[in-house]
Amino acid sequence: MLETDVLVAGAGPAGLLLAAELALAGVRTTIVERHPSRPPYCRGFTLNSRSLDLLARRGLAEGLIAEGHRVPHAPVTGLPGPLPLTDAATDHPFSLGIPQTRVEEVLERWAADLGVEILRGHELRSFTQSPESVSSVVHNGQFGRTVSARFLVGCDGGRSTVRKQAGIGFPGVDARWYALLGDVECELPYGVSTGPDGRTVFAIPRPGYVRIVVHEDDPPADKYAPVPLERLQAQVDAVLGQHVELREPRWLTRFGDAARLAAHYREGRVLLAGDAAHIHPPAGAIGVNVALDDAFNLGWKLAATVHGTAPEGLLDTYHAERHAAGARILANTQAQVALEEAGDAPWADLMRRIAAHPAGNRALAEIITGLDACYEPGGHPWLGRLAPDVPLVVSSTETHLAALLHPGRPVLLDLTGSFAAWSAAVEVVTASSPSTSDIDAVLLRPDGHVAWVGTPGSGDDGLAEAVHRWIGDAGPPALPLGGVPESSLSAG
């Protein structure tokens, strides 16, 4: 029998970041991961601007950026050209090419440094929940053990055991098509190769190999059936009308354009994040990014709930905010696929013209990356959005807004020196900022989203309500002993 505060099922991007966020807030957290080690293949290769903005709020972006490859546009499907990020509302106007496996390594180290227990080779098989706790059975292939936790979070991917056993519906649409993917060696030129009847094969350069993607003519009855090299070879040859030898397969799989969204992200003491909560067509390279976004939103809310300091309803704002975000991701990935399939339909022509217009370009780039996330629409332009990483001077030292959030706690950023009396309710940081003359103070949630903005002449109107709503009258939980381990702040 193992006891913990939060049991996280799955050590993908969602599970690792969530566990680290919980541990940063002093919550005992255990991850169980079915696989004994990280798979040898890599699925995603992109962190988008939104993820980089979020990771920068914990000091984790810089190291990743130093070792990745910057591309000044957002990944998008269905448009003739790239989608520049030049004018987008982000501190990182570029996408970062970096293997998902490397991001997971960095997050795993961050989580382990913060004290997360990671049990690899342990599969969550079943659970029951009571009003006080969740009792889970995990199995390491030889024997099972019971884990008692106050909360269970399913970060266990698209086929989530947690989601199914919690009885959470997964409405949406089945795949209309499947594509085969093979990480192989071959002599195909990079990019798109078109066969005699207009069908295509994609060859994407990857470190030391080539990723081949080709639509599958006749998917098997079991979409999860293994893909033999012969099947991929036959499909590539059929599309190209000639034999192009594929060698040294590293990973062979298939994917489709199914889109499904969990009906609820919370069922009592059980929550969902990442692919467990949503699957969508592979457009815009968004999967890792939305998984990180969910984890970032959930971590501090669940931590405050475990500590007993959360205002009433705080944990339910996770569903309210991220289910809506998930629905938008499904819609925009489906729209990108529709755009790709639309040919010269008039609406597709209109969309392409909008994308070519600077304002349309900016809107599409922000929508597709999730940079448009705003949890409190209306009011001041900063309200509800991720606060920009503006430069600050604190006690004569130059710093920047994101650095204030590294400990993962709420902050009242006081730019006029008149909010010191609020220090009983929230940590107040008095600073000057050369770039924010229309703002007196900002209440920052631990995820960097703005809960309240004070403007000249408005005093602290509405601040008490915002503190009551997002932080609670007991104040934020105490910082765990040791605080943020400096060793985790670089990705090297």
Ligand SMILES: Cc1cc2nc3c(=O)[nH]c(=O)nc-3n(C[C@H](O)[C@H](O)[C@H](O)COP(=O)(O)OP(=O)(O)OC[C@H]3O[C@@H](n4cnc5c(N)ncnc54)[C@H](O)[C@@H]3O)c2cc1C
């Ligand atoms: C071919 C391909 C290319 C992709 N390219 C990109 C890209 O370029 N950019 C991008 O952002 N996204 C990309 N994605 C999507 C991305 O990989 C996923 O969206 C992302 O990994 C989701 O993270 P997650 O943590 O929610 O789930 P996962 O990464 O799937 O992690 C879930 C984990 O849970 C474990 N698990 C499952 N069941 C159990 C259980 N019962 N008990 C314990 N552990 C369990 C699994 O072993 C797994 O490690 C791609 C996906 C594919 C298939």
